[in-house]
Amino acid sequence: MSWWKHGVVYQIYPRSFHDASGDGTGDLAGICEKLDYLAWLGIDAIWLSPVFPSPMRDFGYDVQNYVDIDPLFGTLEDFDRLVAEAHRRDIRVVLDLVMNHTSDLHPWFQDSRHRRNGRDDWYMWSDGIRGPLGRRRPPNNWRAAFGGPAWTWDPERGQYYLHLFLPEQPDLNWRHPAVEHAMFRQAEFWLDRGADGFRLDVINYIVKDAALRSNPYRLHRTFPRRHDQQNHLRDRNQPETHDILKRFRSLLDRYGATMAVGEIYPNEGVMEPAVSATYLGNGTDELHLAFDFSLLARPFSAVRYRRALETWYQAIPGSGWPCHVLSNHDKSRAMTRVCRGSIGRARILAAMLLLQRGTPFLYYGEEIGMQDSRLRRTELQDPLGRKYWPLFPGRDPARTPMQWNGRTNAGFCLPGTRPWLPVHESAARGCSVEAQRDDPESLLAWYRFLIQLRKTRPELTRGDLEFLPSHRDVLAWTRRVGGSSSIIILNFSETMRPSPHEGPDLRGLEVRITHG
Ligand code: TEU
Numbered sequence: 001m002s003w004w005k006h007g008v009v010y011q012i013y014p015r016s017f018h019d020a021s022g023d024g025t026g027d028l029a030g031i032c033e034k035l036d037y038l039a040w041l042g043i044d045a046i047w048l049s050p051v052f053p054s055p056m057r058d059f060g061y062d063v064q065n066y067v068d069i070d071p072l073f074g075t076l077e078d079f080d081r082l083v084a085e086a087h088r089r090d091i092r093v094v095l096d097l098v099m100n101h102t103s104d105l106h107p108w109f110q111d112s113r114h115r116r117n118g119r120d121d122w123y124m125w126s127d128g129i130r131g132p133l134g135r136r137r138p139p140n141n142w143r144a145a146f147g148g149p150a151w152t153w154d155p156e157r158g159q160y161y162l163h164l165f166l167p168e169q170p171d172l173n174w175r176h177p178a179v180e181h182a183m184f185r186q187a188e189f190w191l192d193r194g195a196d197g198f199r200l201d202v203i204n205y206i207v208k209d210a211a212l213r214s215n216p217y218r219l220h221r222t223f224p225r226r227h228d229q230q231n232h233l234r235d236r237n238q239p240e241t242h243d244i245l246k247r248f249r250s251l252l253d254r255y256g257a258t259m260a261v262g263e264i265y266p267n268e269g270v271m272e273p274a275v276s277a278t279y280l281g282n283g284t285d286e287l288h289l290a291f292d293f294s295l296l297a298r299p300f301s302a303v304r305y306r307r308a309l310e311t312w313y314q315a316i317p318g319s320g321w322p323c324h325v326l327s328n329h330d331k332s333r334a335m336t337r338v339c340r341g342s343i344g345r346a347r348i349l350a351a352m353l354l355l356q357r358g359t360p361f362l363y364y365g366e367e368i369g370m371q372d373s374r375l376r377r378t379e380l381q382d383p384l385g386r387k388y389w390p391l392f393p394g395r396d397p398a399r400t401p402m403q404w405n406g407r408t409n410a411g412f413c414l415p416g417t418r419p420w421l422p423v424h425e426s427a428a429r430g431c432s433v434e435a436q437r438d439d440p441e442s443l444l445a446w447y448r449f450l451i452q453l454r455k456t457r458p459e460l461t462r463g464d465l466e467f468l469p470s471h472r473d474v475l476a477w478t479r480r481v482g483g484s485s486s487i488i489i490l491n492f493s494e495t496m497r498p499s500p501h502e503g504p505d506l507r508g509l510e511v512r513i514t515h516g
Pocket of ligand 1: 058061062098145165201202263265329330331
């Protein structure tokens with residue numbers, strides 16, 4: 001069975017994992033120093049958020065050079081060493097490839113805005129349209145995810161250019177064959193250096209409507225306005241994207257056991273697993289995995305989680321493979337968002353995530369119960385937080401330094417160094433690797449136990465899954481393959497609930513795992 005099917009993937013936000021250079025920011029050498037921990041935990045692959053040269057307007061998701069390492073994180077030699085050391089421990093390395101847009105400082109964009117080196121049309125340019133009073137305005141109603149119009153006038157070129165995120169993140173024109181050719185060469189650069197695959201940032205955004213038509217509006221159910229009230233039919237999810245992904249898959253397949261997982265936002269604020277699943281193609285000819293973020297959007301509820309899981313499983317094409325995630329660098333940590341700091345709830349979610357059918361993705365620190373930090377306005381770094389504080393603190397609260405121990409800076413960086421974000425105070429109160437590693441009752445021990453269980457019981461990776469009828473507060477399912485089976489029963493309630501299977505009633509927040 002392929003590593004990306006049976007394995008557990010661990011997302012590392014490199015800036016926050018471990019600082020070896022002494023500048024208060026995490027780096028590749030720091031990750032290398034923690035590979036033994038990740039191997040001990042039982043991790044099969046690490047996904048690194050971007051580490052390429054970037055002005056860091058969006059913390060690396062604005063790439064200025066796709067074929068190097070930003071000095072903040074180290075050098076190409078550090079990358080090579082990380083790959084070698086990870087592979088020595090049978091851990092794969094997945095890079096975060098931002099194909100939809102570059103930094104505005106990328107030489108490609110500079111060439112395009114100056115109409116030179118044949119790159120005039122490598123980005124999305126438009127003359128705009130004339131309004132009723134004859135004034136020039138953007139060609140359509142597209143909005144940037146980070147607020148405001150998605151079009152900015154460039155006086156140098158004398159046209160508008162598209163940016164679905166920051167103005168410093170111009171969107172590439174994926175209808176231009178040279179863009180695909182150039183970006184595929186960037187991917188090959190890393191595959192040639194031993195990368196095992198890619199997480200593809202907003203991959204369903206890369207092709208836009210050829211006529212640049214406006215999106216229709218819709219009254220979003222999260223009204224009052226939390227999202228742009230648009231139905232994103234024109235600025236993402238175009239059919240040509242699937243042709244590009246088929247060619248990308250062919251490229252990956254030339255490198256053997258590699259993997260691509262796509263970040264898919266079909267729309268803003270509402271999850272559409274049926275759309276996310278289309279990016280798996282027939283299950284073998286586009287992405288290996290696609291994120292559906294429904295679990296991230298649900299409350300702590302057996303009924304809601306079951307419904308989300310069933311919908312996702314039904315959407316996956318026959319030969320396709322699901323993956324599951326509860327936290328990432330863009331969202332509030334599950335320990336805060338739905339567990340409210342409850343270890344009992346976190347144990348339930350860990351069992352739900354790790355014993356499902358499909359590939360689980362963990363977010364660094366999830367295994368020790370890290371929570372969102374409360375940051376002061378002056379401590380915020382994320383452009384989203386700086387722009388929308390205090391309405392929305394941005395994403396920094398879920399990006400604070402990994403908590404290795406309870407001492408100064410939690411072992412993330414040297415005591416005399418100021419970390420780029422403050423360490424959560426819970427590090428000194430038992431929420432650290434050192435405090436939990438040898439405690440059999442800790443959340444860390446529980447994650448490690450579940451990961452080891454996956455490795456010893458074939459039904460937990462290769463088996464089918466069938467949900468059992470149960471009390472609305474209970475989520476229960478079987479996993480079976482050959483003569484090997486497990487029954488997993490989770491009581492989401494804090495009080496007793498009837499067991500859907502033989503045996504006594506379930507205690508509050510009980511996880512019951514039995515094997516056949
Ligand atoms: O995120 C895509 C995305 O839509 C998120 O920006 C999300 O809408 C937002 O964070 C509010 O929750 C990807 C990356 O994961 C994110 O870190 C980048 O900022 C973004 O793309 C642009 O590359």
